[in-house]
Amino acid sequence: MAARRRKASMFVREAQAQGRSLEAEVNEFVGSALASSTRKGYTAAENLFVKIIFGEGAVGGEIYPLSGNLLLLYIYVMSKVGYAASTVRTYVAGLKTRNIENGHRLSRLACERARRAVRAAERHCSNTAISRGLLPPEKIVVRPSQLRAARRPGYSKNPHWVAMIACAFALLRARECLALRYGDVRFSTKAGMDVMTLMVRRSKCDQLGRGESLTVGCAKRSARRPCGDALCPVHNMYQYLQQGLSRGYLTSEKEALIFTAPAGSGEGLKYGDYLDGLRAIFQQVGDVGGSLSTHAMRRSGANWLWQAGVPLFNIREFGRWSTKGTLEDKYLVGATKTQHHLYSAAMLTGRYDGM
DSSP: OHHHHHHHHHHHHHHHHTTOOHHHHHHHHHHTTSOHHHHHHHHHHHHHHHHHHHOTTOOOOOOOSOOHHHHHHHHHHHHHTTOOHHHHHHHHHHHHHHHHHTTOOOOHHHHHHHHHHHHHHHHHHHHHHHHTTOOOOOOOOOOHHHHHHHOOTTGGGOHHHHHHHHHHHHTOOHHHHHTOBGGGEEEEEETTEEEEEEEEOOOTTOTTOOOEEEEEEOTTOOOSSSOSOTTOHHHHHHHHHHHHHHHTSSOOOTTOBSSBSSTTSOOBOOHHHHHHHHHHHTTTSTTOSTTOOTHHHHHHHHHHHHHTTOOHHHHHHHTTOSOOOHHHHHTSTTTTGGGGGGHHHHHHHSOOOOO
């Protein structure tokens, strides 16, 4: 304690003697509270603001303290040139956050006018789509029967297929799944069935990087390898890893990515390539095709659970959504972990035997 106190008392003077900018360091420290992906979004919002306000060739330019009137102009221009309403909302929120980080705050009046401008942008976007006869894109939910129809022999070696199955049954976001490493996957037996434990090191809602483990059970509640169900997430992953190791295109090094392309390259499967592979898998399946997104698998898994009667709280916690009620967030966290291994079977049978 005494050593830390001495170090703390000398910190500022030593930094000044070294010519360091403590203000810049503090700003960087505050900014590190946000995930890098969020920070990139803020940078994109700032770059667009500079181009709109100062012109195409402008580089840099001081935009803080943020002007309420210039923010309204920014929203207006984005809306008029066709930016999606969701992008307008996200960029405006980012600029307001960065303004606060720089020690400034818009007045209540400016905030209210900006809020109404964003709402106007949403209405403008909706009215434009309606006038063109466009309907909002349908959120695709893939059915288990469509997955069975899409499967082809040898798919247990296909990283696109195995990643897709993992996203659906573990409710993983695509980037979480593609980031899995060999040391993040463990197999064991629980309640007489094979289960796999996935370590999600960092995710969209885990900005502190604490990580989270998920337990996924065999779809047939079996300990037989393979269990015989072509959609089982546990045995698809088990076969994929076993074949990859035996044939030499995967390595058992703890930090080695498990989804690679091309096989054996050690290079992680890219998001865009995964999406292309996903669409190729469903190319011959009716009602599923080019409009399919990677997030459709997480959405599909959540729908299967809900249709099977799994309680909403269980689904919300298993899928790690951040918006929860106070009871769920502070008092019941972890209450459903003993039931996670039952979910895969519930997705395919439509029956849930928990609770």
